[in-house]
Amino acid sequence: GQQLNQSPQSMFIQEGEDVxxxxxxxxxxxxxxxxxxxxxxxxxxxxxxxxxxxxxxNGRLTAQFGITRKDSFLNIxxxxxxxxxxxxxxxTYNNNDMRFGAGTRLTVKx
Amino acid sequence: EADIYQTPRxxxxxxxxxxxxxxxxxxxxxxxxxxxxxxxxxLHLIHYSYGVNSTEKGDLSSESTVSRIRTEHFPLTLExxxxxxxxxxxxxxxxxxxxxxxTQYFGPGTRLTVL
Numbered sequence: 001g002q003q004l005n006q007s008p009q010s011m012f013i014q015e016g017e018d019v020x021x022x023x024x025x026x027x028x029x030x031x032x033x034x035x036x037x038x039x040x041x042x043x044x045x046x047x048x049x050x051x052x053x054x055x056x057x058n059g060r061l062t063a064q065f066g067i068t069r070k071d072s073f074l075n076i077x078x079x080x081x082x083x084x085x086x087x088x089x090x091x092t093y094n095n096n097d098m099r100f101g102a103g104t105r106l107t108v109k110x
Numbered sequence: 111e112a113d114i115y116q117t118p119r120x121x122x123x124x125x126x127x128x129x130x131x132x133x134x135x136x137x138x139x140x141x142x143x144x145x146x147x148x149x150x151x152x153l154h155l156i157h158y159s160y161g162v163n164s165t166e167k168g169d170l171s172s173e174s175t176v177s178r179i180r181t182e183h184f185p186l187t188l189e190x191x192x193x194x195x196x197x198x199x200x201x202x203x204x205x206x207x208x209x210x211x212x213t214q215y216f217g218p219g220t221r222l223t224v225l
Contacts, residue, residue, distance in 0.1 A: 031213070033213060033214075035216075039149075040219070040221065041218050041219065042116075042200050042201075042202075042216035042217050042218045042219045043153075043200070043216045044216070045213065045214075045215060045216075048213050086150060088152075088153070090214075092212070098155075098214060100152055100153045101152070102151075102152040103150070103151070103152060105150065
């Protein structure tokens with residue numbers, strides 16, 4: 001089915017380091033989305049990708065929609081303490097049904 | 111930035127009480143959703159709506175019910191709350207883009223604790 005495998009589950013990094021996380025599936029998705037969630041809040045949309053091969057940046061964040069439409073990655077450059085949170089990927093398929101990954105928990109040590 | 115609101119933000123109630131979680135959006139989005147999320151875990155879709163008078167059950171079975179009488183309003187009701195209902199409830203809305211895809215925007219969530 002349209003299951004998303006998000007990795008890694010968690011990351012502990014030093015401030016200033018770059019971060020990379022990804023989502024993969026055995027199924028094709030029409031859209032890939034990346035959200036960030038902080039404790040006690042709802043997910044906030046970071047980047048939306050609508051075409052295979054699309055590479056989009058939002059400040060220090062860069063995300064790509066895989067050519068095969070079965071994967072996407074999110075990179076964060078020069079991490080800072082406020083990057084801490086859980087990052088979720090999500091993909092839409094069929095008639096805009098959506099699936100979420102299990103999340104990547106990011107911890108940034110000052 | 112999306113304008114979607116949820117109230118209350120936090121709710122602690124006793125077993126057996128009836129509760130309604132409110133969700134409103136001011137963007138005129140047709141589609142609205144309810145997700146259930148345990149802290150730090152993945153989101154599970156419990157209800158969604160394509161528009162007024164449309165309600166559908168999501169992937170995760172839930173004892174809650176929803177209604178969609180107005181486009182901007184999508185309340186979720188638990189007739190008799192139990193401790194197993196303790197969780198965070200997230201509301202989202204979306205509108206179809208010209209490309210045929212939609213993007214969901216989330217409210218801040220309601221943290222429900224049932225004693």
